[in-house]
Amino acid sequence: MGRLTGGDPSLLRRINSSVVLHALRGAGTSFSSDTTDCPTLTDLTRVTGLSRPTVEGVVEGLIEAGLVVVESAAEEGGAKRQGRPARRFRFRAEAGHLLGVEISPHRIAALLSGLDGRIVGAGSREVDESLGADDRLERVRQVVADVLRRTGVPRSSLRAVGVGTPGIVEAGGTVRLGTALPGWTGLPLGERLRRSFRCPVLVENDANAAAVAEHWKGVGQDTDDLVFVLAGLSPGAGSLIGGRLHRGYGGAAGEIGALHLLGREATPEKLLSTTGEPLHPLDEQAVAVVFAEARRGDAQAQAAVERFLQRLVHDVAALVLALDPELVVIGGWAAGIDGVLEPLRSELERYCLRPPRVALSLLGEASVATGALRLALDHVEEQMFAVETTVTARR
Amino acid sequence: MGRLTGGDPSLLRRINSSVVLHALRGAGTSFSSDTTDCPTLTDLTRVTGLSRPTVEGVVEGLIEAGLVVVESAAEEGGAKRQGRPARRFRFRAEAGHLLGVEISPHRIAALLSGLDGRIVGAGSREVDESLGADDRLERVRQVVADVLRRTGVPRSSLRAVGVGTPGIVEAGGTVRLGTALPGWTGLPLGERLRRSFRCPVLVENDANAAAVAEHWKGVGQDTDDLVFVLAGLSPGAGSLIGGRLHRGYGGAAGEIGALHLLGREATPEKLLSTTGEPLHPLDEQAVAVVFAEARRGDAQAQAAVERFLQRLVHDVAALVLALDPELVVIGGWAAGIDGVLEPLRSELERYCLRPPRVALSLLGEASVATGALRLALDHVEEQMFAVETTVTARR
Structure with a gap:
């Protein structure tokens, strides 16, 4: 009752x-x-x-x-x-502005918009993946300060800040588990960033943010049921179901990085090896070399790429079989590799009872920051819609 | 706008x-x-x-x-x-009655309730898995007629009939794909059954129905985010997200039966073999023999059971990683096997970033028919709630 x-x-x-x-x-x-x-x-x-x-x-x-x-x-x-x-x-x-921020292993990026979501400024910088949490947050502040300065938007005009970052993020903005960035697990990221802003800071898993972004401005504008696969060394995924973000009960939905361990398949280090020895260090640069060798016709590299693609197919198929989305969007650095889409499509046709459409991310590098911006905008719109009871009372 | x-x-x-x-x-x-x-x-x-x-x-x-x-x-x-x-x-x-019907390879079952969902009658019969669609539907009519006769409820009192059955079911009640039952793929099951009833007939995938049932009367009453795994030779799953059934864009969510093919794992026939030759015919009885042999200490049977459990772990882990439910309910005949729960729990702890609770189905054999009944009740309640505009107008 x-x-x-x-x-x-x-x-x-x-x-x-x-x-x-x-x-x-x-x-x-x-x-x-x-x-x-x-x-x-x-x-x-x-x-x-x-x-x-x-x-x-x-x-x-x-x-x-x-x-x-x-x-x-x-x-x-x-x-x-x-x-x-x-x-x-x-x-x-x-009357107000919003920030969308990406904090990734190699990159900090920020997008600035007005209350209508139109981008009025952008900035980014490369960072080292070994950077500790304090230094990384300092880079975030620098990127943001730079964007605000160049656009002439005062910090006081910010109504909300959205942040997309790898890991399982709790509702309050603390990273419950984030192995991709040093010092990330347990970091009260939302709380730390709130010191730099006098507005709400919303922290979201990066793949989740990217799913929101593709739905807003990317290849997923015509569907409410999509999975965004942030394909990299440890893949993650974000899902929209009926137009709403599906975070899962504990915020861990789409964290499919461990799937290959279950199938008793080799680790990426072994999959991508062209020498018999595990690929080390395993980073995007090393992987790019393997892919380049494969394109030049090196048989061992081609076999390594084939193994890598099979693993991606397996990860994506598990998501598709569990969720049955209308559309799968492939993003992250694997989206930049020639020939990812066709093998994915044909393998999904084989294994899925109802194969989804598969498309590459339209927003590319901008997807995580764009999604973070949209989440900030959603937050402010909720406030605006409650204008008579909330916003007025605040003044 | x-x-x-x-x-x-x-x-x-x-x-x-x-x-x-x-x-x-x-x-x-x-x-x-x-x-x-x-x-x-x-x-x-x-x-x-x-x-x-x-x-x-x-x-x-x-x-x-x-x-x-x-x-x-x-x-x-x-x-x-x-x-x-x-x-x-x-x-x-x-003032009215509802039916929940299970149509499975080996079994037809029906539950009858009043408008408050309290069970007032039940019936079931074993059927042969090779039974064709027409014969199978005839058995359904017999089971239902028997329940109505024994309870003295006139057929005209039925307000809605829910049906749970294996396969991908379209909104209108046609089985888009159903390999578990002969003649099931393409069968307009809803339409066929509507000839026997003068009330709405709602057809749902069996694992979906079972998920609804465990949420209503089973182990999932305290959560809105659960996955029900109907564990058998070809596992299927049903998911509730935020208390609502997640069918997927094309009704195929949870149809994880093809997952093992992707991992290049052996088929169940090979997994469960104790002779080196694929187990044939692969049915519940043959599998029960293997499990019995394992309990008696046969090493080869124990190895087969171990392989089977690993496959179940893999299937469930894929669902959990994709969806992050609060609770996983294990149902179907595998739920009756000793020692399924503990290996599942410990393996999920290993691989899942946020392991869910795992429990055996409380409703057991009754879960599919109970869920089908609940879906019929949901349908009638929607009508009742629209009483002023709809029900009154019908009279």
Whole structure:
């Protein structure tokens, strides 16, 4: 009994705010100087199907929160010249900003957007995979500071920061397990980064963030059921089910790196060996050499690549058999290797009762930071939709 | 914009109906003869938090639909003796019935319940695995007819029939792929069975049904994130995510039977061989013999069982790594084998970053039919909750 109540006025208010905000944001780009693109109360009432007093109340709340501004209305021509022209309203995408950050073994990247999600700045730098947690976080701060400085966006304008990083991430932003980066396991990453920002910091597994990104701006825009495989030495995966991120009960969904151990298959070091000795050190550079040799026709390298592909097929097939997604997106550095897609497709056809579509990531290197940005935007939109109860109260 | 409207009065009505129905159903058992257990309008208003006119409207609709009846109110003692006593309302669980049916290689089973889901009848019979589709469906009709006759429930009282069966089942009830039963692939099972019933027939994959069952009445009552592994020669699995069945984009989620082919592992026929020759025919009886020999100390049989368990571990680990459930329930005939649970637990501890709880099915043989019954009940409850718009209109 306790779960349902007779009606939730705050829920209704949020839905109404959401509807009005979507209508406002949909009305031309926010940087348009043509104010006739901006809707009037009458427009908003018509488009949303809400009553005029409801729309008026929501818009007042949004203006109070600084998210909407009244444009000086241009005179309309024709019959309506007499009388006061109707006020026009514009969504202020510039009222706040969002950051999407990738923290990976070799790379720190940041994307900056306005409240409409349009990218207004970007920055990245290569880092050493052996970098400790403190040094790595220092690089993150530098990349972010650099982006903010170059775009002229004040740090105080940031409304939320999303972060994508390898490992199992707990709801509060602590890395429960992250073997890809030194010092990452147990790191209270969200808490550490919150010291640099005065806004919410949301930490997400990198493959999960990438899945969100491909759904938002990449190859997965036309489906709500996709798996993103961040294919590398230790593959990870992120899944959207019905358009929502499936994190799993403990945030470990898609952590398929251990699958090959179960099948009694060789480790990547052995798979990719061309000498009989395990490949060491096993890093992207060493692997790139093997792939280049294979392309030049070296038989041993070709055999190594074939073994590597079989392992990828096996990992992806396990995900597909368990989840049955509509689309599998291959990202990570393996996506850059020629000839990954075709063997994957034909093998999945063989083993899967209902083979999914398979596509390469459209966003490539940008996928993790883009997904992190989207998660920050989701967070802020939730706040905006609760504008009357939450945002107003904060001011 | 098109997705949200300013308010959905029919949705609100359904929520209200649902709240009132839950309150009515929660008030004592439906066969209780003590009418003071039955709530009054005042009780319902207090418990639901809804307004009195709303409750009154909903109750009138439910009475009209035959789902609620006014009990002749007993005189209340004490101060309130004067005046007309308040009417008391009772949910009529006997107003309709539901069937849950299992159609498996060796067995047909049926469960019958009232609208409250309480079992009022059951029946089953062994069948030959070589039975063709027509003969198998004839056996289903016989089992159902027998249960109805023994309980005295008229066929016309059936509101919905749920069916659990191996294979990939499309939304309309056609078996897209079902290799476990002769003639099953392509069979319009829902359509065929609808000829025998004048109510909706819902067909579901057997492992999916079993997952629903364990969540409803089995070991999974305390979690919304579980995987049910129907462990047999070709394992299948059903998953609940956030309390909802995850069927996958094409209904093939959990069909992990092909996983061992990918790992280049041997087929079950080879795994379970004690002679060097593939085990043939491979059926439950042949496998039971191998397990019995292993228990008697036969070294070759013990090795075969070990290989079989490793395959099960591999299948379950793939599901766990992909989905990260809170609980894994082992059902099917492998659940009856001594010593399955401990090796599974310890191996999952080794390979999974966040190992789930592992438990044996509580419902055992009844799990598929119980889940099918629950799905039928879900369907009818959805209708009941839409009582004002749908059920009333049908009369």
